[in-house]
Amino acid sequence: xxxxxxxxxxxxxxxxxxxxxxxxxxxxxxxxxxxxxxxxxxxxxxxxxxxxxxxxxxxxxxxxxxxxxxxxxxxxxxxxxxxxxxxxxxxxxxxxxxxxxxxxxxxxxxxxxxxxxxxxxxxxxxxxxxxxxxxxxxxxxxxxxxxxxxxxxxxxxxxxxxxxxxxxxxxxxxxxxxxxxxxxxxxxxxxxxxxxxxxxxxxxxxxxxxxxxxxxxxxxxxxxxxxxxxxxxxxxxxxxxxxxxxxxxxxxxxxxxxxxxxxxxxxxxxxxxxxxxxxxxxxxxxxxxxxx
Amino acid sequence: xxxxxxxxxxxxxxxxxxxxxxxxxxxxxxxxxxxxxxxxxxxxxxxxxxxxxxxxxxxxxxxxxxxxxxxxxxxxxxxxxxxxxxxxxxxxxxxxxxxxxxxxxxxxxxxxxxxxxxxxxxxxxxxxxxxxxxxxxxxxxxxxxxxxxxxxxxxxxxxxxxxxxxxxxxxxxxxxxxxxxxxxxxxxxxxxxxxxxxxxxxxxxxxxxxxxxxxxxxxxxxxxxxxxxxxxxxxxxxxxxxxxxxxxxxxxxxxxxxxxxxxxxxxxxxxxxxxxxxxxxxxxxxxxxxxxxxxxxxxxxxxxxxxxxxxxxxxxxxxxxxxxxxxxxxxxxxxxxxxxxxxxxxxxxxxxxxxxxxxxxxxxxxxxxxxxxxxxxxxxxxxxxxxxxxxxxxxxxxxxxxxxxxxxxxxxxxxxxxxxxxxxxxx
Numbered sequence: 001x002x003x004x005x006x007x008x009x010x011x012x013x014x015x016x017x018x019x020x021x022x023x024x025x026x027x028x029x030x031x032x033x034x035x036x037x038x039x040x041x042x043x044x045x046x047x048x049x050x051x052x053x054x055x056x057x058x059x060x061x062x063x064x065x066x067x068x069x070x071x072x073x074x075x076x077x078x079x080x081x082x083x084x085x086x087x088x089x090x091x092x093x094x095x096x097x098x099x100x101x102x103x104x105x106x107x108x109x110x111x112x113x114x115x116x117x118x119x120x121x122x123x124x125x126x127x128x129x130x131x132x133x134x135x136x137x138x139x140x141x142x143x144x145x146x147x148x149x150x151x152x153x154x155x156x157x158x159x160x161x162x163x164x165x166x167x168x169x170x171x172x173x174x175x176x177x178x179x180x181x182x183x184x185x186x187x188x189x190x191x192x193x194x195x196x197x198x199x200x201x202x203x204x205x206x207x208x209x210x211x212x213x214x215x216x217x218x219x220x221x222x223x224x225x226x227x228x229x230x231x232x233x234x235x236x237x238x239x240x241x242x243x244x245x246x247x248x249x250x251x252x253x254x255x256x257x258x259x260x261x262x263x264x265x266x267x268x269x270x271x272x273x274x275x276x277x278x279x280x281x282x283x284x285x286x287x288x289x290x291x292x
Numbered sequence: 293x294x295x296x297x298x299x300x301x302x303x304x305x306x307x308x309x310x311x312x313x314x315x316x317x318x319x320x321x322x323x324x325x326x327x328x329x330x331x332x333x334x335x336x337x338x339x340x341x342x343x344x345x346x347x348x349x350x351x352x353x354x355x356x357x358x359x360x361x362x363x364x365x366x367x368x369x370x371x372x373x374x375x376x377x378x379x380x381x382x383x384x385x386x387x388x389x390x391x392x393x394x395x396x397x398x399x400x401x402x403x404x405x406x407x408x409x410x411x412x413x414x415x416x417x418x419x420x421x422x423x424x425x426x427x428x429x430x431x432x433x434x435x436x437x438x439x440x441x442x443x444x445x446x447x448x449x450x451x452x453x454x455x456x457x458x459x460x461x462x463x464x465x466x467x468x469x470x471x472x473x474x475x476x477x478x479x480x481x482x483x484x485x486x487x488x489x490x491x492x493x494x495x496x497x498x499x500x501x502x503x504x505x506x507x508x509x510x511x512x513x514x515x516x517x518x519x520x521x522x523x524x525x526x527x528x529x530x531x532x533x534x535x536x537x538x539x540x541x542x543x544x545x546x547x548x549x550x551x552x553x554x555x556x557x558x559x560x561x562x563x564x565x566x567x568x569x570x571x572x573x574x575x576x577x578x579x580x581x582x583x584x585x586x587x588x589x590x591x592x593x594x595x596x597x598x599x600x601x602x603x604x605x606x607x608x609x610x611x612x613x614x615x616x617x618x619x620x621x622x623x624x625x626x627x628x629x630x631x632x633x634x635x636x637x638x639x640x641x642x643x644x645x646x647x648x649x650x651x652x653x654x655x656x657x658x659x660x661x662x663x664x665x666x667x668x669x670x671x672x673x674x675x676x677x678x679x680x681x682x683x684x685x686x687x688x689x690x691x692x693x694x695x696x697x698x699x700x701x702x703x704x705x706x707x708x709x710x711x712x713x714x715x716x717x718x719x
Contacts, residue, residue, distance in 0.1 A: 035427070105344065113651060123652035124577055145651060154497060160435035161420040162427050180420050181343075181413020183353040184435050190498035192650040196353060196413065199344035222342045223413030280497045 035163065035178045036214065048214050055212065055219065063210040065218060068236040070169035076230050077170070077257035078241075079267040080144060081291040084251035087112055087135040087142030094246030095146075098231060099217040100209055102201030109195065109228040110243060112144045121276070146243075147172060147193040147228035148276065148284030155185035155194060164225070170257075170285050171230050173215040179224040186225060190277050191284075194227045230254075257285065267291075301695055302461050306684045309693055313683070320679065324672040331669010334662045335410055343413055347660040351649035354411070356659035359638030360667055361407035363518070364674075365442075365489045366511060366637060368400035369482040370519020372449065374546065376479060381545055388536065388689050390475060391456055392526060394449040395681045396519075397482070401446040403674035408439075410666050434492040441485045448478050453685075460688045462695050486511050493645065501578035501645040510560045511637075516553035517606070518633035520546050521626040526682075528623070534686055544617055547625070551610035554629060558603055581654070582644040591656045592643055595635050602632030 039047060044067060052065040092110045101107045113126035117139050126143070136142065153172050156164050163178040164185055186194045200222040212218040213233035220226050231241035235254070244252040255262035264287065267273065271289040313321075338345050348355045371393040378389040409415060420426035421439055430436040452474045459466035490511040493502035524546055531538045568579040580586055582596045609615045609625035616622055648654045659667075687693035 111651065122574075123650070124574060124648060126652050128651070128653065158433050158435065158495070160429050160433045160439065162429045163420075178417070178420060179414065180417045182408075182411065182435065183413070184433070184492075186350065186353040187646070188496050188498055190650050192351070192653075195350055197342070198346075198349065199342040221414075225413075282497075 035175050037165070037175070051214065051218065058219075059205055059208045059210065063208075063212065066211075066213045066233055066237070068213065068232075070167050070171075071236065072168075073256075073258055075170040075257045075285070076149070076235060077255060077262075077264040077268075077285045077287065078149070078230065079253040079264045079271075079273070079287045079289055081251040081253070082141060082143065082288050083290045083292040084249045085112075085142045085144060085247075086249055087114055087130070087132060087137075087140075088248060089132040090246045090248060091144060091243035091252065094242040095228070097207065098209055098234075098242035099229075100203050100212070100219060102197065102203060102220075103207075104202045105197075105199050107195045107197070107201065107226070109193070109226075110144055110146045111192065112142050114140050114142055117141055121274075143288070144243075145191060145193065145276075146286070147230075148191050148282065148286040149228075149230060151283035151285060152281065154188040154190065154280075154282060158184045158188045160184065167215070169236070171215075171232055171235075172227070173229055173232065174225055174227060175215070176218075176220050176224050176226065181223040181225065183225065190280050190282060194225050196225050197222050251291075298462055298695060302458060305461075305693060309687060310680050310683050317683075321676070324676045324679070327668050327672035328676065329669075331666050331672065334665035334669065338410070338662055338666065339415065345660060345662045347657055347663065349655055349657075351653050351655035352643065352646045352657040354642055354646060355657050356638070356663045356667055357407050357411040359642045360670070361404050361411070362489060362511075362641060363634055363637040364400045364404045364407065365486055366515030366633070367519045367522060368397045368404060368445065369486040369512075370515040370517075371396040371400065371523055372478050372482040373516065374520055374523060375475060377545065377549060378542070381542070388538075389527075389542075391453055391685055391689060392530070392682070393523060394453040394478070395678060395685060396523060396526070397449045397478075398446060398453065398681070399674045399678040401442055401449070402677055403670050404442060405446075406670045406673060407667075410670065434488060434495050437488045438485070438492055441481065441488050445478070445481045445485050448474050448481060452478065453681075457685055457688050460691075461693065483512065486515055493641070498650050499578075499645045500575035502641075504564065506560055506564050510557065510564070513553055513557035513560055514633045514637055517550055517557055517603075517629045518637075520550050520553075521630045521633075524550075524626050525623065528619075530682075530686065535690060536686075540617075543622075544613075547610050547616040547622055548613075550625075550629065551607060551616070554603060554607040554610060557633075558607060577648055578644040581647050582640060586648065586654060589647075589654045589656050591658060592639065595639055599632045599635035599640055602628040603636070606632060 036044060036047065048065055048067040052063060055063045055065060089112055092108055092112060095101065095110050096103070096108065099109060101109065111128050112132075113123070113128050114130040114135075114137070115122060115126045119125050121143060130137070149170055149172055151166070151170065153166055156162075156166055156172060160182060161178060161180055163180070164172065164174045166172050181196070183196055186196060197220055201220055203219070208219075209217060211233055213229070213236070216229040216232040231239075231243075234241060240254055241252075244254045253263040253267055255264040257264055259265060267289050268287060271291060273287045273289045275284045275287060346355065346357075374393050375390055378393075409418060412418065421428055421436075428436045428439065430440065452471055455471050456466050487508045490508035493499070494505065494507045495503075497503055524543060527538050527543060530536050565579065565583075568576050577586060581589065582592050584590075585593050606625045606629035609621050609628070616625065643657055647657070684693070
């Protein structure tokens, strides 16, 4: 009897200890860092499958949600020929359809600025509300803006919860399930390239693009920030971004910066290239050039 | 008496003190509660429909909430920094000035945190900021720094003030080893919450109006205008309606120090305006938007010039000994500087920083009714907290409310029944 008691006590305390331990671990794993990029591979796959099931219920069985990761040896770059762009905004609308951008409230990841030739690139005198049925206007040129996919992104630096980061292939992405919507990144972006979901985004279900990527064009919730991802759902599957395909004058070039024979590399090595706001040292991977 | 029973008495006694008051007191409380209810209703609508109910949009993604947040960080900081001159000049009952300064700081920090909270798009994810459950991007994000220093500052002030009051209630000497180091620590912490908040803006290369090293000194200078202004008014009210004896010299000294702060603030602004106008770069656009308007967009003009006028008036009233010693002109000066800094640090800082936006677009922001309602509600929470804490703190400090004495309404204390011993001088 007397030597049974300590045993029992020990047993009980061990049981209690294990239970408490299990409970603590359970709570921790339920609440602990749950950004997509922190999950182990298996859990990432489960999370993506769960999201995919949900989207299929909402938008139809053809939805597929990719979680494709960056390919080794790839850093994406973009080049845009300012001497060709006519300001028709077809890239803007292709982007809206491709990336399931909210129609109401209206969100555009690409903004085309009309500038005066005599002033050169001058944001203060630019106009993004010009009438695109009357382009190109005499004396004007057009500068399409989207995320410059900076190598030193000011936006990721300021995020208080690390909800946005630069992927190994250079694409700056947002975890829509982790963003708290403080909009510090929007204050930090020198290119006005981040959009906030001020209300519940609305995409007509029959217009949804079912080919989705978890870090890209999947449906976003209200109250988070979103941005251009170089069409990650396409480019990581070996396709061009939608804006490149939509451009009627071939002003848009896209490719792997590490590929010596790539299109963008050719442009950088052979054309007069500029980057926007280069004094800020953000090191964009979006190059503007004069092809003609 | 056991600690539990003592605490129970403190708690029950405080409730009784708070629940007793004259008509103006209850009218004031009812007014604050009404504002809080209206704010809560507006906020509920904002949560339901999204931040679209505010006037903020992509070009101006921060507005009234963040402006108020920035202003109140200054109030929180300055209230405590008064501890130093209070100590050096041995103003009246120094312990009380410490207590009221810290109570003001606690109320202001509560308002700051609420303003950040209502500004975020996903309040349900607020916990993402708190490790180990969340991820705090420290030290990279200045917002992470701000969350950290504001919470530490709140904690320090709360501990100091509760320790002082609770020991006075228990008729014991307060814990000198705990309180004085914390009071001294609260001074650099006060400066750091304001510096960190300034750096939050200074660190953004995308916004040339903010990306200037003069911002942090300017923040501190303007904080030393607005914080003491509130405290001066509170001290006068207390002197009038309670038996506190706060020396005239103390009040005049604070007003004199404020004159220097107002001057420094104007000087720093002048230095920045000279740099902007003389160099006349593209960056001038933001300053011009504030003071002149750009392309017919002139929403901020009346506010900007009102702030300048109020600051100048306050400077004149505080620098002339006769007007800072006159009760009427002194209080006009306090109101002027409070309003002046409120405009300058709120709308006058946030909006020109974001307008024109990074691509040159001008979106003229004016807070929506919802934003004003929510902001008024948060101010009401702060004032309610400050009122209730004062309601308990004042009778304790006067020795009317302690463990052996249930406070009675009509009781007037004799001057010598201030119970807690005077603070020992450190060093």
